[in-house]
């Protein structure tokens with residue numbers, strides 16, 4: 233007995249009808265999803281002419297008997313849901329039962345299918361929605377669907393197709409998304425008879441990502457340790473701190489196995505990068521969110537690309553924790569994880585003065601505990617000049633370049649540290665920690681300084697004097713157009729006072745109208761004062777000071793970028809040098 237039932241009229245209207253077929257890539261998506269839903273272990277995709285001339289998807293999934301094969305071409309015929317209550321608990325990729333009939337109505341369509349246990353399979357030909365032929369066929373077990381001459385009978389739609397290259401690019405991107413979401417399935421793709429993709433079934437996502445994008449790409453990512461909070465689970469990979477792209481195409485977020493591009497998911501990832509990635513950049517990531525299907529409504533968009541979350545706040549916190557815990561686990565303060573040495577941003581220094589964090593050892597504290605604690609825990613002592621560094625780094629110090637860079641050499645490569653950026657990062661983490669406990673240190677001026685400023689600035693400063701005091705700046709209005717300064721942040725005491733005040737105020741103003749000392753406020757405060765402090769600091773004199781700075785930087789939670797996202801270190805590998813010496 234077959235598996236497919238007609239939806240009732242009520243349910244049929246509950247399943248909002250929509251345009252499923254926009255372009256060849258939407259066809260390939262529906263066909264591959266059906267193959268996945270049918271339990272396929274191997275899916276072969278062939279296409280020609282950007283997919284408009286031909287798309288052929290062959291799978292080794294369950295196959296269909298003849299009555300199901302015929303039924304699958306009826307609108308609202310699906311084997312995946314029966315009653316409206318099922319809509320709340322959808323676990324398959326398809327459920328609308330409208331893809332095959334929609335596709336068949338705008339193409340020359342062939343469906344060949346056989347269940348493993350049947351001796352004979354079925355071949356159905358449909359032209360522009362009309363069944364032209366149904367006959368026996370001796371197909372391999374599984375299903376093969378061919379969609380030729382897409383939109384041949386709807387010239388208006390065909391006109392809207394872009395050039396072959398563009399459509400092909402969309403096709404390949406779609407195939408890639410599905411391949412990433414199912415590493416356990418083997419994918420082969422031939423474009424115009426040429427094989428463009430061959431992915432062996434992979435035990436895990438990392439292997440799939442490597443097979444798709446190469447070793448190099450994988451090295452830019454760190455694993456997100458799997459965890460769960462109130463029924464929302466997440467796992468995957470995310471870019472190392474400081475790695476970013478200006479577009480979001482390298483960010484793939486899946487919800488219950490389905491690709492979802494939603495600000496609900498991308499914004500928290502960007503938020504997690506505040507302070508380590510320049511504005512306008514996004515961290516590449518492949519993240520899988522898993523939750524009770526009832527917690528997410530995926531029947532919002534006809535192509536199922538958008539969703540509505542029942543608890544957006546929970547999703548945000550899980551996404552934030554995912555990113556931050558991945559970084560903590562991957563680069564526990566000061567310890568460079570072996571195996572990432574060839575990454576230009578992650579020099580191959582293995583030092584041992586801090587234990588590998590609990591997260592890296594598989595044990596994971598409760599997510600709640602994590603979100604409240606900032607990721608910027610740093611031993612306050614690591615900053616003072618008395619710090620003793622237990623073990624010397626296995627690096628040779630080469631010297632100071634242009635009064636701005638420290639050069640180090642390990643066995644293979646040249647490592648360049650930018651002094652000011654490094655200091656910004658070090659001060660930032662220290663200040664953030666101090667602000668968590670109280671105020672930053674301030675230095676009392678022997679004689680108060682009176683500055684001339686605009687009334688608007690003075691009014692703003694007056695309104696936010698308690699915030700400024702936390703940063704170590706004590707200021708009050710002093711007659712018209714004047715501001716009296718009694719104390720400045722200790723670390724910025726050797727800079728011109730006007731510069732300190734103006735740059736602090738300018739930066740704090742980039743916050744909301746009324747900045748408060750929430751976590752974000754503290755970050756901005758710490759980052760402003762850190763920039764001042766770094767600008768005012770003296771150059772490290774000699775090898776010992778240079779090594780100390782490097783050690784302090786590596787002891788930071790996120791050593792490789794400034795709070796504003798500029799790199800603090802870079803590495804020239806022999807490969808990089810060789811490229812430069814090649815004609």
Ligand code: ADP
Pocket residue numbers: 236262266267270291293294295296304305309310311312325326327328329330331332333374375
């Ligand atoms: P939906 O996926 O929303 O159920 P479709 O129109 O995509 O609707 O497919 C209709 C039905 O045809 C599916 O429910 C499934 O039972 C069957 N089907 C489609 N493609 C395949 C396939 N590759 N292998 C086995 N069954 C399939």
Ligand code: MG
Pocket residue numbers: 262265266325326327329331332
């Ligand atoms: Mg489907």
